[in-house]
Amino acid sequence: MPQIAxxxxxxxxxxxxxxxxxxxxxxxxxRGMVPKVMxxxxxxxxxxxxxxxxxxxxRKAADAEEEAxxxxxxxxxxxxxxxxxxxxxxxxxxxxxxxxxANVAIEARTAxxxxxxxxxxxxxxxxxxxxxxDAASQIVSRLAxxxxxxxxxGAAVKEALNG
Amino acid sequence: xxxxxGRVDPMHQFSIEPLFGxxxxxxxxxxxxFTNSALWMAITVxxxxxxxxxxxxxxLVPGRWQMAVESMTGFVDNLLAANVGPAxxxxxxxxxxxxxxxxxxxxxxxxxxxxxxxxPFTFTSHFSVTGVLAILSFSIVLIVGxxxxxxxxxxxxxxxxxxxxxxxxxxxxxxxxxxxxxxSLALRLFVAMMAGHVLLEVLSSFVISxxxxxxxxxxxxxxxxxxxxxxxxxxxxxxxxxxxxVFALLTSLYLNDAENLH
Numbered sequence: 001m002p003q004i005a006x007x008x009x010x011x012x013x014x015x016x017x018x019x020x021x022x023x024x025x026x027x028x029x030x031r032g033m034v035p036k037v038m039x040x041x042x043x044x045x046x047x048x049x050x051x052x053x054x055x056x057x058x059r060k061a062a063d064a065e066e067e068a069x070x071x072x073x074x075x076x077x078x079x080x081x082x083x084x085x086x087x088x089x090x091x092x093x094x095x096x097x098x099x100x101x102a103n104v105a106i107e108a109r110t111a112x113x114x115x116x117x118x119x120x121x122x123x124x125x126x127x128x129x130x131x132x133x134d135a136a137s138q139i140v141s142r143l144a145x146x147x148x149x150x151x152x153x154g155a156a157v158k159e160a161l162n163g
Numbered sequence: 164x165x166x167x168x169g170r171v172d173p174m175h176q177f178s179i180e181p182l183f184g185x186x187x188x189x190x191x192x193x194x195x196x197f198t199n200s201a202l203w204m205a206i207t208v209x210x211x212x213x214x215x216x217x218x219x220x221x222x223l224v225p226g227r228w229q230m231a232v233e234s235m236t237g238f239v240d241n242l243l244a245a246n247v248g249p250a251x252x253x254x255x256x257x258x259x260x261x262x263x264x265x266x267x268x269x270x271x272x273x274x275x276x277x278x279x280x281x282x283p284f285t286f287t288s289h290f291s292v293t294g295v296l297a298i299l300s301f302s303i304v305l306i307v308g309x310x311x312x313x314x315x316x317x318x319x320x321x322x323x324x325x326x327x328x329x330x331x332x333x334x335x336x337x338x339x340x341x342x343x344x345x346x347s348l349a350l351r352l353f354v355a356m357m358a359g360h361v362l363l364e365v366l367s368s369f370v371i372s373x374x375x376x377x378x379x380x381x382x383x384x385x386x387x388x389x390x391x392x393x394x395x396x397x398x399x400x401x402x403x404x405x406x407x408x409v410f411a412l413l414t415s416l417y418l419n420d421a422e423n424l425h
Contacts, residue, residue, distance in 0.1 A: 002175075009194065010196075011291050013181075013197075014201075016195040017200065017204055018286070019295060021201070021207070026257060028212070038236050040221045041236065
């Protein structure tokens with residue numbers, strides 16, 4: 001086995017060159033180049049993480065905006081409903097007031113008409129009494145040849161008419 | 164190469180040879196010849212540099228290559244986050260270097276470059292190399308442990324819920340298991356890589372020898388061996404990844420002991 005057979009002649013050279021070349025690998029590649037490679041990876045990872053965070057923030061902002069918009073729309077809808085309800089109430093109130101005033105006018109005219117009717121009736125009744133008394137005195141004079149004075153005839157008619 | 168014509172020495176692939184006439188290079192009396200092992204370490208480093216450099220475009224939307232590199236760093240990052248927690252972030256450069264160095268070495272050693280006349284050498288099949296990596300990991304665990312917890316780090320050897328009457332035994336067992344860690348780290352990788360390569364070489368020697376001894380043995384022994392080789396090649400690719408992963412995983416588990424103590 002040359003590893004053992006040649007050991008005494010070659011160990012110094014093996015150790016020397018192994019140290020030299022591993023030293024080159026460690027100091028040039030390990031210390032010099034690997035950190036740069038890893039920094040690149042890290043920069044990329046942080047950029048990806050940053051982009052993801054920005055996207056997440058944008059999504060949240062959009063959600064918040066949508067929520068605000070919804071709230072505003074709801075408020076505006078409620079406001080419109082209130083305006084409509086108020087208009088409805090106002091209209092109802094106005095109608096009621098006009099109805100009331102119309103009622104008052106109608107009632108006044110009805111009352112006036114009633115009083116006119118009553119007056120007409122009393123005058124008519126009076127005329128009927130006079131005509132009836134006249135007729136009664138003429139009937140009596142023709143049938144009995146008695147002349148009844150107007151006062152007595154009137155009283156008799158009044159008694160007969162009113163029971 | 165082979166002692167006898169037609170016979171393959173399965174161990175020859177692990178032999179180390181100085182290249183480019185550098186066998187006399189030395190520092191303070193220690194020979195540091197630039198060997199085929201060092202050459203493949205250099206090739207591993209270059210391949211790894213090219214791979215990671217291709218992922219450095221730093222684009223926001225990654226291309227395929229950048230994606231591949233980022234998935235490797237992300238894999239190591241997750242491994243440490245899962246095993247050590249937030250404190251594990253600072254070990255990413257070390258565990259990444261360890262994992263990718265071993266992974267590239269294992270996979271490069273498996274490349275069928277022999278077809279082009281190049282002899283691929285798997286330096287992770289040498290415990291002198293895996294031992295360096297294991298001792299590095301173990302030293303970091305020790306340094307971090309004593310740095311963060313001081314002498315309190317020794318309470319690692321008394322797990323939670325240890326009965327009082329076992330206090331004389333458990334720390335001893337825990338100490339041995341702790342001290343075995345660098346050896347298990349180094350030997351696991353070295354043995355796994357060596358065994359796979361030896362198995363492939365032995366099977367290929369079966370194919371060659373049986374084919375040389377005639378059509379009958381060639382079909383009875385050679386063809387099943389060849390089919391088995393194909394299957395074991397797939398298995399070896401898997402092992403190359405798994406052993407690199409196990410090395411990184413165990414190192415991060417040990418680091419967790421040092422960081423969080425229990």
